[in-house]
Amino acid sequence: TVLAAWPAKAFGAKDMTEGLANLLGSSEMMESGDISIKAPEIAENGAVVPITVTATMAGVESITIAAPNNPAPLVASFDLMGGAHGYASTRIKMGKSGDVIAVVKAGGKLYTAKKGVKVTIGGCGG
Amino acid sequence: MASKSIKIRAKFKDGVTTVKALLTHQMESGFRKDSKAGGMVPAHYIQEVVCEVGGKMVMNAHWSGGVSKNPYLSFKFDGGEGEKLKLTWTDNKGETDSAEEAIG
Amino acid sequence: GLLPGSLRASSQRPTDLYEIPRFGNVCLMHMTDCHAQLNPVYFREPNVNLGVGGALGKAPHLVGNAFLKHFGVTPDSSAAHAFSYLNYDAAAKTYGRVGGFAHLASLVKRLRAERGDGNSLLLDGGDTWQGSGTAYWTRGKDMVEACNLLGVDIMTGHWEFTYQDREVIENIGEFKGEFIAQNVKVTEEALFDYKFSDFDGFNEDAGLAFKPYTMRTVNGVRVAVIGQAFPYTPIANPQRFIPDWTFGIQDERMQAVVDQVRSNEKPDLVVVLSHNGMDVDLKMAEQVTGIDVIFGGHTHDGMPAPTVVENSSGKTLVTNAGSNGKFLGVMDLDVRNGKLQGFQYRLVPIFSNLLKADPAMQAYIDQVRAPYKTQLEEPLALAEETLYRRGNFNGTFDQVICDALNKVNDAQISLSPGFRWGTTVIPGQTITMENVMDQTCITYPETYRREMSGADIKAILEDVGDNLFNPDPYFQQGGDMVRVGGLDYVCDPNQSFGKRISDMTLDDGTKIEANKKYMVAGWATVGSQSPGRPIWDVVADYLRDQKQVKINKLNTPKLVGMKGNPGLEDYPAA
Ligand SMILES: [Mn+2]
Ligand SMILES: [Mn+2]
Structure with missing residues (x-):
C-alpha cells in the first residue's frame, strides 16, 4: 500500500478555507443534508469535544473535520477505502465557541455541513 | 502483538465491522504556553493512523495537534469477519507503534 | 382532555392546609432540591428572577406581587409567604421555619395512609445529598439514610455527582430506592476499561451508566418513570470527580426512550423525573412527545400550578417544586383506560409549626448530627x-x-x-x-x-x-x-x-x-x-x-x- 505523505501545508494553514483547499484540491463545496455531525451543544470539556460525522451519500472517499476558530483549523482527515463506511468519530480540541465543519469527498465532489459548539467557562448551579 | 499505546475493539455484526480504538499520546499541539519554562510547549502529536485488514488498507487518517490527548477514533467497514486488523500510528517525531486485533 | 387542577392553597386556613382531598387513583409525591436540609430552615424566595425572550412574563419568571396575581395566591396569607419574598422579615417570624425531614415525613406518611397502601410513589428530583455541613462531612451518607427512612422510591441527581464517582456508586448502592438517568452515558474512552462494570444500573450495550427508567404498578396503574439528571453537571461542577460520565440534554434519546417504553411496556402513564431546570423542561415538553408529566427541579422554582405545554401529539404538564425542603409537590391523577384523564396538583408548603415532627425521623436526624453539633452551633x-x-x-x-x-x-x-x-x-x-x-x-x-x-x-x-x-x-x-x-x-x-x-x-x-x-x-x-x-x-x-x-x-x-x-x-x- 502506498501512503500519502502528511499534508504539512494544509494542516499548518491558519485559515480554514486555505487549509481545506490545500488538502482537498478545491474549496468549492456544497452544503449537504446527507452529512450529520454529532457534537455536544455545549462542550463538557473544550479539550475533549466528541465529534462523530456520518455521511450517507454513495462513494464516500474521505471525511475531514475542521474547527475554524482553532489556531490551526484543520484537525483531522480520514481517507476511507476498501468498504469503509462514511463514518468517523474522534475527539477534538476547541479553544473557544464556534462551528465544527465536516467536509466529505464523495464521487470526486466536496460536500459540507456544520454544527455550533459552545465552549464555556462553566461553574454555576441550581 | 501487544502494544502499550493502543487499545482496540473490533466487533463484527450484521456484515459490518465497527472499530473503536484508544491511543495513548500527549498530542501536544505546539500552541500551548509553557507556564514554567516560558515560550511554547513543543509540538508532539500523532500525524498518521493507518488501519489494514487482511493486508488491505481501509482507513488512513491524517491528524493535526487539534485532536485531543489520548486520542479516540472509531470507524466502520463492510466485512472483516474472522480477519485480523492492524492499526499503526506515527507521530511528528517519527515515533510509531502498532497493534493487531482479531475481529470478534 | 386535561383540566387544570384547582389551586386551593390560597383559600386554605392553617388548620386544613394539609387536608388534601383524594382525587383519581394514583398519587405522585415529588420533592426536589432539598440540598440536604434535614432540619427546618428559613428560606426567602427571590425578588429577581428575570425572564427574557420567550420566557418574559411567564412562569417561572414571576416574583412578588406579579407571582401572587398570576397564580391567584391571596396576599398576606401563609401561601403568599411560602411562595414569595413579600414582607419577608415579618412573615418569617409569624410563620416560622419551613421544611425539615421529620416534618416532611409526617406529611408523607399521612398522604400515603390517606391514599391507601400502594397507591402512591415518592419521587426525589435530586440535589439531595449536598448542601449542609453534615452532608459534606458524611459524603452524602446522612441523606441517603434519611431518604431510605422517608421511603423515597425513585430519584435522579445533580449535586449527587460532586462526590467522587466511586462514592456516587457506593451511595446509590446504599439507597433503597432506584436511581435513574437516561442522559448519563459512560464515555467511549472509559468503556475500554470501565471501573464500575459490575454496577447494577450499568448497561454495556447502551453505554448507559445508570438505569434510564423504571416501571412501577401503582393502584393497578402501570407508571413509567424516566430519569433525567442535570444535563450540564460536568460543566457547572467539576468534571474531575466523574471523568468517565458524559451528560447532556439528549432529547432525541429521551424521545427514543419514551417511544420504546410506550411500545414495550404498555404503560398507562409516562412521567419524567427531571433535573433539567424549568426552562429546559418547558422546551423539552415542546420537543419530546408522549410524556404526561415532567416533575422538574434544579431551578428551585416553587410553582403552585403546573404549566401545560402543548406539543405535536398532546399535552405535557411541567412542574417545579422549590428547594431546601420547603415544599412537597402532590399530584393526584385520574388514570383510566390507559390514559391520563385528569389531575389535581398542589405544591404544599412544609410549615414546621403546623406539622408534627415524625419521632423516628427526628431521632435519626439528631443522631446523625450529634458528632458535628459543637462545630455546627x-x-x-x-x-x-x-x-x-x-x-x-x-x-x-x-x-x-x-x-x-x-x-x-x-x-x-x-x-x-x-x-x-x-x-x-x-x-x-x-x-x-x-x-x-x-x-x-x-x-x-x-x-x-x-x-x-x-x-x-x-x-x-x-x-x-x-x-x-x-x-x-x-x-x-x-x-x-x-x-x-x-x-x-x-x-x-x-x-x-x-x-x-x-x-x-x-x-x-x-x-x-x-x-x-x-x-x-x-x-x-x-x-x-x-x-x-x-x-x-x-x-x-x-x-x-x-x-x-x-x-x-x-x-x-x-x-x-x-x-x-x-x-x-x-x-x-x-
Ligand atoms: Mn438544586
Ligand atoms: Mn441542581
Whole structure:
C-alpha cells in the first residue's frame, strides 16, 4: 500500500478555507443534508469535544473535520477505502465557541455541513 | 502483538465491522504556553493512523495537534469477519507503534 | 382532555392546609432540591428572577406581587409567604421555619395512609445529598439514610455527582430506592476499561451508566418513570470527580426512550423525573412527545400550578417544586383506560409549626448530627438584617461572602458562584457555622487569590450571563449570575453573548480597564483545585471579626431594558 505523505501545508494553514483547499484540491463545496455531525451543544470539556460525522451519500472517499476558530483549523482527515463506511468519530480540541465543519469527498465532489459548539467557562448551579 | 499505546475493539455484526480504538499520546499541539519554562510547549502529536485488514488498507487518517490527548477514533467497514486488523500510528517525531486485533 | 387542577392553597386556613382531598387513583409525591436540609430552615424566595425572550412574563419568571396575581395566591396569607419574598422579615417570624425531614415525613406518611397502601410513589428530583455541613462531612451518607427512612422510591441527581464517582456508586448502592438517568452515558474512552462494570444500573450495550427508567404498578396503574439528571453537571461542577460520565440534554434519546417504553411496556402513564431546570423542561415538553408529566427541579422554582405545554401529539404538564425542603409537590391523577384523564396538583408548603415532627425521623436526624453539633452551633456574629442568597444577582449573604473574600484575602474584587441553594438567616438571629456551611459546603471549596485583567473579569461575567439569559433554554444552566464584591456593572440581559456587560467600575467608581490587572479573590473553581483555604473558614474569620452584620453596599448591577419585567420587584438599581 502506498501512503500519502502528511499534508504539512494544509494542516499548518491558519485559515480554514486555505487549509481545506490545500488538502482537498478545491474549496468549492456544497452544503449537504446527507452529512450529520454529532457534537455536544455545549462542550463538557473544550479539550475533549466528541465529534462523530456520518455521511450517507454513495462513494464516500474521505471525511475531514475542521474547527475554524482553532489556531490551526484543520484537525483531522480520514481517507476511507476498501468498504469503509462514511463514518468517523474522534475527539477534538476547541479553544473557544464556534462551528465544527465536516467536509466529505464523495464521487470526486466536496460536500459540507456544520454544527455550533459552545465552549464555556462553566461553574454555576441550581 | 501487544502494544502499550493502543487499545482496540473490533466487533463484527450484521456484515459490518465497527472499530473503536484508544491511543495513548500527549498530542501536544505546539500552541500551548509553557507556564514554567516560558515560550511554547513543543509540538508532539500523532500525524498518521493507518488501519489494514487482511493486508488491505481501509482507513488512513491524517491528524493535526487539534485532536485531543489520548486520542479516540472509531470507524466502520463492510466485512472483516474472522480477519485480523492492524492499526499503526506515527507521530511528528517519527515515533510509531502498532497493534493487531482479531475481529470478534 | 386535561383540566387544570384547582389551586386551593390560597383559600386554605392553617388548620386544613394539609387536608388534601383524594382525587383519581394514583398519587405522585415529588420533592426536589432539598440540598440536604434535614432540619427546618428559613428560606426567602427571590425578588429577581428575570425572564427574557420567550420566557418574559411567564412562569417561572414571576416574583412578588406579579407571582401572587398570576397564580391567584391571596396576599398576606401563609401561601403568599411560602411562595414569595413579600414582607419577608415579618412573615418569617409569624410563620416560622419551613421544611425539615421529620416534618416532611409526617406529611408523607399521612398522604400515603390517606391514599391507601400502594397507591402512591415518592419521587426525589435530586440535589439531595449536598448542601449542609453534615452532608459534606458524611459524603452524602446522612441523606441517603434519611431518604431510605422517608421511603423515597425513585430519584435522579445533580449535586449527587460532586462526590467522587466511586462514592456516587457506593451511595446509590446504599439507597433503597432506584436511581435513574437516561442522559448519563459512560464515555467511549472509559468503556475500554470501565471501573464500575459490575454496577447494577450499568448497561454495556447502551453505554448507559445508570438505569434510564423504571416501571412501577401503582393502584393497578402501570407508571413509567424516566430519569433525567442535570444535563450540564460536568460543566457547572467539576468534571474531575466523574471523568468517565458524559451528560447532556439528549432529547432525541429521551424521545427514543419514551417511544420504546410506550411500545414495550404498555404503560398507562409516562412521567419524567427531571433535573433539567424549568426552562429546559418547558422546551423539552415542546420537543419530546408522549410524556404526561415532567416533575422538574434544579431551578428551585416553587410553582403552585403546573404549566401545560402543548406539543405535536398532546399535552405535557411541567412542574417545579422549590428547594431546601420547603415544599412537597402532590399530584393526584385520574388514570383510566390507559390514559391520563385528569389531575389535581398542589405544591404544599412544609410549615414546621403546623406539622408534627415524625419521632423516628427526628431521632435519626439528631443522631446523625450529634458528632458535628459543637462545630455546627458555633456562634459567629449577629445578623442585623435578613441574609439570603436566592435571586439572579447578589443576595445579602452572597455579599457577606464576597466582602469576606475581599477583606480576608486583601483583594479588590471578589467572585462567588450564583448557586440557588443556601438558607436564610433572619434579623436578630445569631449566624452560626451551620449557616455558613449551608451557604458554602461544596466538595471544591478552595479559595484563590490571583491577578486578572479587566478583560478576563468581563469574560467571566459575559460567560455566566449567557448561561442565565441565553434566549434558548437549552443553553441555560440553571444557576444565577456570578456574585461580585467590590465591582459594579451595568447588565442588559436582552443583549447577545459578549454584549450584556458594560461600565464595570470598582466600588469607588474607578473604571475597570481591559488591560489593567486587578487582584481577585474567589472560590469554587471547576477546572482544577484552587490553592487556598476552604471558603467557610474565610467567611467564619470575617464574621467573628465583624460581630454584627449589616450590608453596607450590595453589588447588584444596574439593569437595562428590564423595566416592567414581572420577574423583578423591589430592585434597588433598576
Ligand atoms: Mn438544586
Ligand atoms: Mn441542581
